[in-house]
Ligand code: ADP
């Protein structure tokens with residue numbers, strides 16, 4: 001019944017069907033049932049005009065229009081006012097548009113119910129653009145909370161309003177078999193005091209009270225999150241049981257050589273702990289699927305290298321995949337330095353490695369003569385074949401999705417161990433959903449001697465002191481990044497911005513050596529410019545966000561971010577992480593115009609307040625919602641949650657995960673009769689929500 005085409009619902013013809021499916025992705029009865037209201041307004045009671053206080057958000061009054069009055073406010077601007085009374089006082093109903101419609105539709109001496117937000121104006125309450133219904137058409141007694149459904153411009157033009165959806169949903173609920181089939185077994189719902197699915201579906205559309213609404217929301221949110229978790233955990237458990245993993249039993253000469261001769265410093269406690277976790281995984285007989293979280297500069301590259309050396313010591317190859325060419329190149333340079341004097345061979349494969357060079361590289365790789373391959377997405381192309389790939393490290397994973405990870409597994413008969421590294425700390429509840437199939441290691445400690453970066457906010461008319469500061473730092477031998485925003489690499493005006501800025505900076509800092517990097521440059525040029533800065537030949541690097549991830553220049557101590565309002569929180573944090581990598585005090589200067597939106601203001605304040613990536617990630621999630629977080633779109637698990645909100649319902653995510661885990665642990669083969677209801681529902685959801693299936 002729920003998969004019936006929506007045109008079977010009276011009131012929905014081909015035209016409405018087309019609009020509903022295009023605009024809201026509603027094709028079936030079930031889709032409409034799950035199109036939940038985004039807000040509710042209490043329409044169960046009538047207020048007396050004499051009792052209005054200006055503190056009520058929305059109120060409902062019942063009375064009659066005494067008279068109309070029209071005011072001309074400009075050439076084509078009119079305002080129409082209806083003086084309205086219920087016998088206890090008078091209010092003004094005001095319209096600034098559709099004045100003609102108002103004057104011809106509403107009548108004096110007729111009972112109306114008026115619904116709107118009162119505001120005090122000239123000593124009298126007024127309702128701007130209120131909802132008006134003839135009193136005899138509304139049954140107040142059965143109104144309760146009125147649901148409001150989201151609509152789009154196109155829907156409004158076609159006359160499909162929130163009220164229309166309300167009517168359609170009501171008639172749908174009357175048509176559906178009663179009660180609606182249950183989707184959670186009592187051993188889950190009873191201890192948590194969750195109401196039945198049938199009640200929840202009715203009450204979410206027609207709550208009689210706030211208490212009812214809350215019960216319905218709780219039940220539906222839990223259910224939604226529960227099935228997301230059940231899907232992830234069942235998949236992870238299945239995967240673990242199905243695939244054996246290579247066993248790396250020993251630590252051999254390559255690791256020891258590195259550890260005793262080339263490791264330039266003592267490992268931090270967190271690095272040691274994480275290495276321990278990784279070693280245990282790689283020797284467990286199961287495939288490792290581990291997420292390594294660590295703030296920028298926490299030393300993840302070193303952990304990656306040591307893990308790769310263990311793979312090599314056990315006769316396997318390893319690869320390290322980075323999101324950009326610059327980063328891949330930098331990783332290779334770092335790794336080769338750290339491998340000095342060892343026989344481990346590390347090579348680079350990116351899109352720019354072509355022709356003969358590429359052929360040789362690929363044949364050496366398949367012959368097993370290359371031990372560590374560093375590269376970009378190019379690594380997952382089908383033409384890249386390893387002899388014995390044992391470990392794949394993915395750096396800055398948020399640009400790689402679950403599907404790409406899965407492609408790596410195919411490179412070997414037994415899937416290689418996978419270590420995903422991210423510098424974008426992910427709030428726990430989001431991580432559970434996004435990377436729910438991964439085990440998590442956290443580096444929560446920075447190498448010793450780092451001074452926390454000082455972050456300051458400057459308006460763009462305060463640049464004099466900013467430039468003075470920069471000169472001072474450069475005089476002390478430091479280097480400086482100046483970043484211009486670039487939303488899309490192709491946006492001409494942004495590039496112009498950068499070019500002009502670069503010229504202006506040349507006159508502001510005469511005699512200083514500057515590099516310039518942007519996305520329109522050829523890879524070779526980019527690399528050359530970057531190398532000049534890395535080598536200390538240039539003192540200022542003017543750039544777009546290409547330097548965002550991973551670039552390491554410990555001598556750089558100032559990060560200036562222009563038009564900082566155009567960057568998201570996690571981007572700002574990433575950029576800031578480019579400095580503060582040496583022993584010197586570093587600074588991050590966020591420059592903005594004077595007009596800031598409240599949200600931008602919050603972003604800037606958080607940046608100035610804390611260097612803690614986790615706090616920033618939490619704030620980011622709250623400010624933007626998970627759908628906008630970098631990476632969630634490509635991640636493979638669609639974020640088309642219909643009612644739950646990962647940011648706000650964090651405790652429910654945890655609860656849902658705990659319950660789902662119990663089920664999967666007790667029933668790994670998915671065949672216990674008491675769970676049939678769950679496995680059947682999961683199958684159905686996976687069929688209906690195509691994106692969910694992407695995870696397996
Ligand atoms: P991440 O990739 O986590 O952002 P990196 O691996 O690039 O960080 O490390 C940042 C810097 O810290 C590098 O210059 C690296 O050599 C240095 N570093 C890493 N581990 C340590 C350590 N234990 N002690 C001192 N410096 C370290």
Ligand code: MG
Pocket residue numbers: 300301395423550
């Ligand atoms: Mg890194």
